[in-house]
Amino acid sequence: MKRIEAIALAAESAQGQNALLISNIGFPSRELYSICDRPENFYMLGSMGMASSIGLGLALAKPKRRVMVLDGDGSVLMNLGTLATIALHGPKNFLLVILDNCCYGSTGSQPTCTCYCTDLAAVARGAGIREVENVDDIEGLAQVLEGQGVVVAKVETGNAIVPIIDLGPEQIIERFTRSALSAEPS
Amino acid sequence: MSPSLAIYRGLKRAGIDFAASVPCVNLQELLTLLGEDPDIIHLPATREEEGVGLCAGAWMGGRRPALLMQNSGLGNCINALASLDMLYGIPLLIIISHRGGKGEPIVGQVPMGRLTVPLLQTLDIPYQAPASGEGEEAVVASWEEAQKKRRPAAVLLDLDYWRRA
Numbered sequence: 001m002k003r004i005e006a007i008a009l010a011a012e013s014a015q016g017q018n019a020l021l022i023s024n025i026g027f028p029s030r031e032l033y034s035i036c037d038r039p040e041n042f043y044m045l046g047s048m049g050m051a052s053s054i055g056l057g058l059a060l061a062k063p064k065r066r067v068m069v070l071d072g073d074g075s076v077l078m079n080l081g082t083l084a085t086i087a088l089h090g091p092k093n094f095l096l097v098i099l100d101n102c103c104y105g106s107t108g109s110q111p112t113c114t115c116y117c118t119d120l121a122a123v124a125r126g127a128g129i130r131e132v133e134n135v136d137d138i139e140g141l142a143q144v145l146e147g148q149g150v151v152v153a154k155v156e157t158g159n160a161i162v163p164i165i166d167l168g169p170e171q172i173i174e175r176f177t178r179s180a181l182s183a184e185p186s
Numbered sequence: 187m188s189p190s191l192a193i194y195r196g197l198k199r200a201g202i203d204f205a206a207s208v209p210c211v212n213l214q215e216l217l218t219l220l221g222e223d224p225d226i227i228h229l230p231a232t233r234e235e236e237g238v239g240l241c242a243g244a245w246m247g248g249r250r251p252a253l254l255m256q257n258s259g260l261g262n263c264i265n266a267l268a269s270l271d272m273l274y275g276i277p278l279l280i281i282i283s284h285r286g287g288k289g290e291p292i293v294g295q296v297p298m299g300r301l302t303v304p305l306l307q308t309l310d311i312p313y314q315a316p317a318s319g320e321g322e323e324a325v326v327a328s329w330e331e332a333q334k335k336r337r338p339a340a341v342l343l344d345l346d347y348w349r350r351a
Contacts, residue, residue, distance in 0.1 A: 022243075042246070046269025053231075053239025054246070054270075060227055061204060061247025079239075081232025089229055173274040177246050 001138050003099050003155040004031045004162075009138060010070060010097055011036035013145040019066035020180055022055040024048075024075050026106030027159040028099065032070065034162040039175040043165055049078035052096050056086060059094035062180060066093050068145070073100040073114045080123065083150070087128030090149065097151045101158075109157055121152040189321060189348050190215035193281060193341075196325025197252060202226065202279060204249035206237035210256035210283035212348045217254065234259030238266035242276045250329070252279040257286065257302040257342070258295065267309060267338055275336035279329045284315070284344040306340055313340040318347055 011032055014021040022042045023029040029043040044051055055069035076082070076098050086096065102115035114120055124132045131149025135141045144151050165172075187195075193216055197205075205220050205228045207213070220228040227249070231237035234255045241251035253263075260282065271278050285292070286299015306313045312331055316324035324341050332339035 044270075046273050047239065047266045049235070050239035050242070050266055050270055053236045054243035057204070057206075057229075057240035057243025057245075057249075057251075058247045059243075060229070060240075061244040061249045065247075079233075079236055081236055082239075084232055085229065085236065085240075169274045173246070173276070180246055181248050 001136070001141070001153075001155055002158070002160070003028065003101055003105070004035065004160040005138060006099055006141055006153050006155050007031050007070060008035045009141055010068065010145060013142075014040070014066075014068050017066045017146065019068045020058060020062070020176075022051050022058070022067070022069045024051045024071050027162070028070055028072060030162045030165055031160050033165045034160070039179040042176045043167070043172050045165075045169055045172070049075050051075060052082045052086065053079065055096065056082070056090060056094060058180065059091050060089065063091055063093060065180070067095070069096045071096060071098050072105070073098060073102060073120060074104045074112045076120060077112055077114075077118070083124050083127035083129060086150070090129065092148045095145070095148055095151065097145070097153060099153050099155050101155045103157050105157065105159055121150070124150045124152070188215065189318060189343070190219065192319075192321035193325055193343070194219045196322040199322070199326050200250065200279065200329035202250050202252045202329065204241065204244040204251040205229070205254060206231045206240040206251070207254040208234050208237060208256065208259050210285070212283040212285075212343070213254055213256070213281075220254075233262055235263040235266045238263045238270060238278065241278050242270050242274075245276050245278070252281055252329075254281045256283045258298045260302055260305055261298060264305070264309065267311070271338050277332040277336050278338040279325070279332050280311075280338055280340040281325070282340055282342050283348075284342040287344050289345050302342065311338050311340055313342050315342040315344065316347065321347065
């Protein structure tokens, strides 16, 4: 599956679940913005590696609200300790989706270790996370987006041709926090 | 009042209700107080930068966050402080055990000890370095500044702070 297809499905699912969606820096955020922009999307413009941590802090702060994170293999490798913290503290309203394209897709597709030998789902299990799913197609992904824990979704290398995000950081966070702090979903 | 209790009281007065931490021996009593407080979500982080991310998410969810760490961890979180907190305007109270100054027995603490204030100045992060007896007020004032300016603000607690109760 192409990454943008996985993102489109996750975005649709997030919308259906009224979930807050944290999206990783670079092309994943651009692809999400081009397909399904919502105030409930937080587009990361910096701080590579922090998506899962932002999502975990948010999910703990808002235990009644679904929080989904779209992360990448390179970014998770940059903050591997996050998997141990999620194992111990990850609440049931939190789902980390790692879109594993085996490379640093926004910087020229240099391969990551997942291209050769590293199995992020096994790392997540080894960190102590009980709910870990591997998927490699759209049908498989569709089945696990309402769960908790970690999903490792294998996606093809390559970026869609999408424009850069024309929202400033102030706009992104103001509308996001307004959505996050609005009335709890029923 | 113990130096740790003074900081804890400052955190409570400031309304801090979410904390991420990476330990320092000088923070141990404070971290225990946070862990036992039912009104504070306390997450031990694996690395200081992770703590910045956790606190940013918690703030977006309506919490008042603090990050507790040793100054050696400042270097581990500079990118997130700049390209997450400062970029988006996210307040964060940073409580730093400042090692590596006068009386420091561990030579490895000295380089980051010397670099801590210059790094904060370069980052344009306001900081307070209270003497013993001034910790509580410094914490309250520091959070107010973080919230008002929507950026990180730090409290530096050096060896003297912890020594003199």
